[in-house]
Amino acid sequence: MRGLQLPLNQTQRIRLQRALEKLHSLSSKANSDASVTVADTIPVNYDDAFLKGHGTTDLNGELVATVCGVVERVNKLVYVRALRARYKPEVGDIVVGRVVEVAQKRWRLEINFSQDAVLMLSSMNMPDGIQRRRTALDELNMRSIFEENDVVCAEVRNFHHDGSVQLQARSQKYGKLEKGQLLIIDPYLVKKSKQHFHYLEQFGIDLILGRNGFIWVGEHVEARDGMIVDQANNSEQSTVEKDQAYTPLEMRQNICRIANAVRVLSTLGFNVDADLIIETAELSSSLNIDIHDMLGSEFHVLVAEREAERRSLMTKRKR
Amino acid sequence: MVGLSVGEKHFIQGGIAQDLRSDGRKRLTYRPIYVETGVIPQAHGSARIRLGATDVIASVKAELGKPSALQPDKGKIAIYVDCSPTAAPMFEGRGGEELSTELSVALQRCLLGGKSGSGSGIDPSSLVIVEGKVCWDLYIDGLVISSDGNLLDALGAAIKAALSNTGIPKVNVASETSGDEQPEVNISDEEFLQFDTSGIPVIVTLTKVGRHYIVDATSEEESQISSAISISINRKGHICGLTKRGGAGLDPSIILDMISVAKHVSEQLINKLDSEIAAAEANEEES
Numbered sequence: 001m002r003g004l005q006l007p008l009n010q011t012q013r014i015r016l017q018r019a020l021e022k023l024h025s026l027s028s029k030a031n032s033d034a035s036v037t038v039a040d041t042i043p044v045n046y047d048d049a050f051l052k053g054h055g056t057t058d059l060n061g062e063l064v065a066t067v068c069g070v071v072e073r074v075n076k077l078v079y080v081r082a083l084r085a086r087y088k089p090e091v092g093d094i095v096v097g098r099v100v101e102v103a104q105k106r107w108r109l110e111i112n113f114s115q116d117a118v119l120m121l122s123s124m125n126m127p128d129g130i131q132r133r134r135t136a137l138d139e140l141n142m143r144s145i146f147e148e149n150d151v152v153c154a155e156v157r158n159f160h161h162d163g164s165v166q167l168q169a170r171s172q173k174y175g176k177l178e179k180g181q182l183l184i185i186d187p188y189l190v191k192k193s194k195q196h197f198h199y200l201e202q203f204g205i206d207l208i209l210g211r212n213g214f215i216w217v218g219e220h221v222e223a224r225d226g227m228i229v230d231q232a233n234n235s236e237q238s239t240v241e242k243d244q245a246y247t248p249l250e251m252r253q254n255i256c257r258i259a260n261a262v263r264v265l266s267t268l269g270f271n272v273d274a275d276l277i278i279e280t281a282e283l284s285s286s287l288n289i290d291i292h293d294m295l296g297s298e299f300h301v302l303v304a305e306r307e308a309e310r311r312s313l314m315t316k317r318k319r
Numbered sequence: 320m321v322g323l324s325v326g327e328k329h330f331i332q333g334g335i336a337q338d339l340r341s342d343g344r345k346r347l348t349y350r351p352i353y354v355e356t357g358v359i360p361q362a363h364g365s366a367r368i369r370l371g372a373t374d375v376i377a378s379v380k381a382e383l384g385k386p387s388a389l390q391p392d393k394g395k396i397a398i399y400v401d402c403s404p405t406a407a408p409m410f411e412g413r414g415g416e417e418l419s420t421e422l423s424v425a426l427q428r429c430l431l432g433g434k435s436g437s438g439s440g441i442d443p444s445s446l447v448i449v450e451g452k453v454c455w456d457l458y459i460d461g462l463v464i465s466s467d468g469n470l471l472d473a474l475g476a477a478i479k480a481a482l483s484n485t486g487i488p489k490v491n492v493a494s495e496t497s498g499d500e501q502p503e504v505n506i507s508d509e510e511f512l513q514f515d516t517s518g519i520p521v522i523v524t525l526t527k528v529g530r531h532y533i534v535d536a537t538s539e540e541e542s543q544i545s546s547a548i549s550i551s552i553n554r555k556g557h558i559c560g561l562t563k564r565g566g567a568g569l570d571p572s573i574i575l576d577m578i579s580v581a582k583h584v585s586e587q588l589i590n591k592l593d594s595e596i597a598a599a600e601a602n603e604e605e606s
Contacts, residue, residue, distance in 0.1 A: 007353045098324075149322035178326025181341050218330075246333030256334075256343040263342070291343030296351060 008297045019304040026311050036065040044078055053079025087112045087187035087212035089165045093156045094196040096210035099146050105139055107146055112212045115164045119154055123168035151177040153208055173197055179247060180218015181259055185266035187213035198274040203254035207274060217259045219247055257281045260294040264303055323542060331540055335528050347584050349535045354599040356484040364485025368477040372467035377477035379485045384456035394446020394454040398426045400461040407466055425471055429522050429551035429560030440519040440559055448490050468538040471549050475522030480596045482519060486511030520553035521589055523581040532577055534584055548577050552585040
């Protein structure tokens with residue numbers, strides 16, 4: 001784990017050390033020699049033909065790693081996957097991004113990738129829901145859909161020939177995200193799963209785990225209605241309403257609790273998935289830990305110990 | 320600074336209005352403060368303070384110098400702050416200069432008092448060795464490594480911690496010399512004088528968002544400020560310095576209210592900071 005910047009006293013340090021060692025021993029049985037640092041030789045059977053992939057180089061007849069990461073083997077390809085790199089998009093990934101530019105017929109979004117992702121106007125549902133050709137008027141009204149600095153949820157559609165990513169937001173569940181907070185964690189902590197949109201009923205909260213490390217926690221919004229007839233009137237009404245209607249306190253507490261659970265898990269370096277987040281949040285409320293104290297050292301140590309126990313139970317059950 | 324969407328800004332304002340900020344803090348709660356002292360061995364005193372994701376280092380270096388002709392019985396103290404490009408890409412080259420000057424001036428006002436040195440948190444007369452001829456020049460440098468809001472408070476706390484970690488070498492003056500000759504001084508390597516830092520004030524920044532004040536704003540919350548007041552208060556509860564930032568005008572009654580809130584917050588902050596500094600010094604001695 002990256003040097004935890006928490007003020008731990010002596011007992012907490014020992015407990016955390018023990019929990020982390022337990023986790024390490026449980027996981028390393030699977031891939032003990034998989035992690036490498038720069039200039040480590042990669043264990044390969046040199047008699048078999050193999051292909052040298054990213055992150056490797058041939059040095060004096062030996063295969064040597066050029067980045068710190070995990071060795072992956074796919075058929076004959078051997079490559080090193082760096083852990084704390086930028087997000088590497090794959091087609092079909094759900095990502096959460098922030099609009100940085102409104103350009104001609106497209107929006108540019110920042111998604112923690114080496115280039116800005118592009119969301120074409122044609123990949124976006126029109127507010128009136130009708131499928132039609134985008135006219136020049138639509139282009140001029142792009143700002144009424146997304147503006148700069150808006151948080152948007154979309155899906156990776158394909159890669160451009162120059163390596164940049166194209167997104168699409170055609171379904172009802174994609175689109176602008178409001179009434180909540182955006183958290184930024186390392187992309188490698190969010191693994192691909194069947195569901196990235198989670199509606200936590202017991203809290204009434206939407207949780208979107210973007211694969212690029214952007215996590216959205218916010219009030220639950222019903223799937224948007226396509227038919228908004230009077231755009232201008234609506235936006236006026238909504239701003240007036242907003243001034244009066246802040247998020248209710250209880251929902252806000254739940255949002256903060258979930259957000260802090262995500263922060264704790266990312267500081268400890270655990271994979272972030274919905275079940276673990278809910279468990280961590282429930283652990284904190286069952287122990288009556290104040291929401292702000294969740295970011296203190298004691299709770300971090302508790303979460304690490306719980307996770308170590310849970311994983312050892314799982315491995316015991318497997319056997 | 321990353322921009323925020325309208326929805327996110329509204330969420331932050333709602334949180335502040337309901338006394339539950341984005342990370343669960345109340346309006347007047349500080350983030351956990353983490354103090355490390357003695358991080359720069361070549362300096363006479365140094366400290367590193369982490370306030371959430373804000374990370375600053377302060378160092379104190381003392382050199383022998385000549386007191387100014389106007390104040391022959393006082394030493395000289397200079398405070399300077401530098402914003403490192405690791406904190407934000409815009410600080411590269413001369414980009415951070417505006418912020419650095421603003422922070423340096425604010426710190427000087429809060430900690431050093433007036434031009435004559437009166438009312439200063441650090442007593443300059445304790446720095447003089449031979450009146451009119453030799454004195455200590457204290458150079459206090461602050462470095463911002465990572466910026467997540469509330470730099471002034473963090474720097475103030477770091478300077479306080481660095482000064483309590485400072486050991487000025489003891490100086491033996493050679494026998495009496497006459498007139499304009501520079502006296503000979505022997506700087507002892509063994510004995511050190513510690514500063515008395517109980518008189519040093521802490522800085523509390525109150526940020527006004529909408530109709531409420533918050534303490535220790537993160538950079539997201541700072542993007543919403545209408546105005547902010549930084550007040551430096553010492554242990555006795557006296558105000559040592561006052562700076563107002565932000566363009567919005569404030570009614571005088573609001574300023575008085577903010578001052579009393581800051582006074583209340585500063586008591587807890589001073590106690591917390593003193594205990595953390597003592598713990599850090601104890602840690603340093605162990606290692």
